Amino acid sequence: MWLAMIILVTGSTGQIGSELVPALREVYGKDRVIASGRNVAKLREIGEPYAELDVLRRDEIARVVKEYKVNVIVHLAAVLSAKGEQDPSLAWDINTNGTLNVFEVARENRLDMVVVPSSIAVYGPETPDNPGDITVMRPKTIYGISKVVTELLGEYYYLKYGLDVRGPRLPGVISWKTPPGGGTTDYAVEAFYEAVKRGEYTFWVRPDTRLPMIYMPDAIRAFMMLMRADNSALTVRFYNVQGMSFTAKELADTIARYIPGFKADFKPDPLRQRIADSWPKSIDDSKARRDWGWRPVWGLESMARDMIENLKKSLG
Numbered sequence: 001m002w003l004a005m006i007i008l009v010t011g012s013t014g015q016i017g018s019e020l021v022p023a024l025r026e027v028y029g030k031d032r033v034i035a036s037g038r039n040v041a042k043l044r045e046i047g048e049p050y051a052e053l054d055v056l057r058r059d060e061i062a063r064v065v066k067e068y069k070v071n072v073i074v075h076l077a078a079v080l081s082a083k084g085e086q087d088p089s090l091a092w093d094i095n096t097n098g099t100l101n102v103f104e105v106a107r108e109n110r111l112d113m114v115v116v117p118s119s120i121a122v123y124g125p126e127t128p129d130n131p132g133d134i135t136v137m138r139p140k141t142i143y144g145i146s147k148v149v150t151e152l153l154g155e156y157y158y159l160k161y162g163l164d165v166r167g168p169r170l171p172g173v174i175s176w177k178t179p180p181g182g183g184t185t186d187y188a189v190e191a192f193y194e195a196v197k198r199g200e201y202t203f204w205v206r207p208d209t210r211l212p213m214i215y216m217p218d219a220i221r222a223f224m225m226l227m228r229a230d231n232s233a234l235t236v237r238f239y240n241v242q243g244m245s246f247t248a249k250e251l252a253d254t255i256a257r258y259i260p261g262f263k264a265d266f267k268p269d270p271l272r273q274r275i276a277d278s279w280p281k282s283i284d285d286s287k288a289r290r291d292w293g294w295r296p297v298w299g300l301e302s303m304a305r306d307m308i309e310n311l312k313k314s315l316g
């Protein structure tokens, strides 16, 4: 099936989409991966084929699916954790109604698969340490709540309608090509940009804040591997994947080894610190390793070296 995929990607101009679209085009062919989103100028940068698309418009999703004979949707459009707390109603709308629209169009048009990432934001303070895929999930952010809904709805469409819904449950994603926006874990990306640009950065979390993270090339590989995995091998629909886990202080010390004189300050922002404190310090991805062969390649040291090398080139 995967060779014949025609893939529509929502939220293509975001941090993950801007790297996943080219990676999918490389494997499946340029014309078989339709980028979509609301920012036409950015879509133009990603290149044809693309479609202007708001996931709140179910009729528009259906039109694009029919026009391009799409059989797989990779649904990335979402409002992240910190931004979601500024406008919970918008975050709920885009993250849950947008996802319902995607699932409904996929069901009505008998698509083969919907791939939608979940997040460590599904967990909450009551979650046990190093949680596995199925455990206590009582998130305290609207983003986390909407991702639990996404997971449950996806499982429901799979069981009730046979729609193949699957996705990686991602930690903070670190990358240098497109900055993230509105996430709590974004400090782990911003620190690199600011270190390269100005030699200093003020973290919005305490130095001892430890969170799970993944470097973009590993995140892309997780998407690709999970998309290609045989459905009969899957024992859950959403799989934890982790690349590394580090504290803000460990990150600052690592950056300082590559940028001598790098000055790190820590001024916790109450909202984002509270969110970070409600998430697990690391996650157990053993099911992904067992079911579809997941293994991260990048660790803190190799990721930091690569980030700084690339940012030095791209920021001039």
Ligand code: AKB
Pocket: 080, 081, 082, 118, 119, 120, 121, 143, 170, 171, 172, 173, 182, 183, 184, 185, 186
């Ligand atoms: C966020 O911080 O909101 C995201 C996430 C962990 O899903 N990066």
